[in-house]
Amino acid sequence: MDQSSIVSAAMKIYQITNLNTYVLDSNSDFIYHHEDISIPAFMPGAEEEDVVYLQAQMQHNQVYSYTNEWGLHYIGYRFSNNEPFAVIIGPFMKLTPDMYSLAREYNLSNNESEELRTVCNQIQVLTMDKVTSFASIIQQFEILIDKEATPIRITLQKNNEKYKKKEIDAGMDEDAKIITMRYKLEGDIMHAVEQGDKSTALRLLNSNDILFSFSERFPNQPLRRVKNLAIVLSTLLRSAVIRSDVPAIFVHRVSDKYAYQIEFTKQLSKLQQLYEDMVVEYTDMVVANSLTNYSNITSTAIEYLVSYCDKPIDKNEIAELCFTHPSHLSRKFKQETDMTITGYQQMIRINKAKHLLKNESISIEEIAWLVGYEDSSYFSRVFKKETGKTPSQYREPAPSS
Numbered sequence: 001m002d003q004s005s006i007v008s009a010a011m012k013i014y015q016i017t018n019l020n021t022y023v024l025d026s027n028s029d030f031i032y033h034h035e036d037i038s039i040p041a042f043m044p045g046a047e048e049e050d051v052v053y054l055q056a057q058m059q060h061n062q063v064y065s066y067t068n069e070w071g072l073h074y075i076g077y078r079f080s081n082n083e084p085f086a087v088i089i090g091p092f093m094k095l096t097p098d099m100y101s102l103a104r105e106y107n108l109s110n111n112e113s114e115e116l117r118t119v120c121n122q123i124q125v126l127t128m129d130k131v132t133s134f135a136s137i138i139q140q141f142e143i144l145i146d147k148e149a150t151p152i153r154i155t156l157q158k159n160n161e162k163y164k165k166k167e168i169d170a171g172m173d174e175d176a177k178i179i180t181m182r183y184k185l186e187g188d189i190m191h192a193v194e195q196g197d198k199s200t201a202l203r204l205l206n207s208n209d210i211l212f213s214f215s216e217r218f219p220n221q222p223l224r225r226v227k228n229l230a231i232v233l234s235t236l237l238r239s240a241v242i243r244s245d246v247p248a249i250f251v252h253r254v255s256d257k258y259a260y261q262i263e264f265t266k267q268l269s270k271l272q273q274l275y276e277d278m279v280v281e282y283t284d285m286v287v288a289n290s291l292t293n294y295s296n297i298t299s300t301a302i303e304y305l306v307s308y309c310d311k312p313i314d315k316n317e318i319a320e321l322c323f324t325h326p327s328h329l330s331r332k333f334k335q336e337t338d339m340t341i342t343g344y345q346q347m348i349r350i351n352k353a354k355h356l357l358k359n360e361s362i363s364i365e366e367i368a369w370l371v372g373y374e375d376s377s378y379f380s381r382v383f384k385k386e387t388g389k390t391p392s393q394y395r396e397p398a399p400s401s
Contacts, residue, residue: 009144019089077138092124100366110310190240196287226271230262237282246289297322298336309348310372357395364391
């Protein structure tokens with residue numbers, strides 16, 4: 001069978017389902033591989049492990065459903081012809097997972113927990129009817145291969161003003177939802193940059209290309225659209241760095257450099273690379289300029305505390321990284337920061353908790369655990385001592401006057 005026909009049919013399956021779509025031959029080699037959602041290495045099914053496993057279990061001419069231990073679902077169908085092959089779509093979910101329980105059960109790090117949340121927010125949650133429909137669609141794969149053209153369907157609609165108003169209102173609601181999500185994403189990126197957390201900032205930047213693409217602007221002028229996005233991103237990053245008390249002259253120099261590059265770059269690929277370059281440079285600026293007044297010992301300790309703020313402090317481990325004795329590390333850290341190592345970690349935790357309380361609809365118990373407190377009651381006491389408010393009070397919007 002012509003592989004180009006298989007690929008064309010697989011593309012139709014993807015366009016209908018919006019799920020990762022795979023076609024494998026009998027040797028488990030990929031004929032087609034379209035993957036919008038990539039499973040992180042710490043999750044079961046990473047590197048297409050679930051897809052290859054399901055393909056090996058399937059018999060001819062039967063729909064298979066597979067669910068891994070974390071509740072990720074796949075549907076597959078194997079065809080029996082001269083050159084047998086299998087079509088698999090997924091992952092999708094039938095229920096929104098309890099990410100807090102998963103993170104606790106599998107002892108995920110703070111970064112892994114955040115990545116899990118990002119991935120799960122991208123995976124579709126499907127009803128049973130939708131799953132059944134998709135299963136029927138992949139059974140028609142061979143028909144899609146043989147089908148040379150799809151007839152154009154013409155729909156006639158009565159000019160009904162009431163119906164048109166409902167349609168407009170629905171569109172406005174969807175636009176409002178996208179805008180809200182977009183501003184939340186921007187806020188999360190800025191917060192990561194302010195904290196000097198480069199890996200999180202980059203992951204958020206690449207976590208939802210559609211949401212952050214502003215594709216509705218200048219739809220027929222892709223270069224102009226990408227330049228506008230680059231300008232918006234540079235402005236956001238510059239604001240985040242300034243809020244981190246980086247000297248304005250440093251920010252101005254970098255901002256000017258990127259303004260010039262954005263203006264005179266003519267290739268889309270180079271402009272898109274600028275997105276990541278800006279995140280990296282602005283985040284590095286926060287880290288470098290917040291640590292310039294510290295010794296190598298204290299700088300190394302701070303970098304460790306930022307990366308592992310949710311873990312118990314092991315002064316011996318930090319001291320080994322700093323090539324010094326734990327007691328000398330404690331004295332040096334206190335001398336340069338006017339804080340103990342424990343106090344500094346607590347400051348990082350409380351700052352992160354503030355961000356989560358304002359930007360995430362998750363329980364206070366879960367937030368406590370994400371920032372490193374096993375006991376949510378203790379977390380609430382510490383939070384109130386540091387901020388003057390309980391976590392619930394901090395989360396509540398200020399009363400309107």
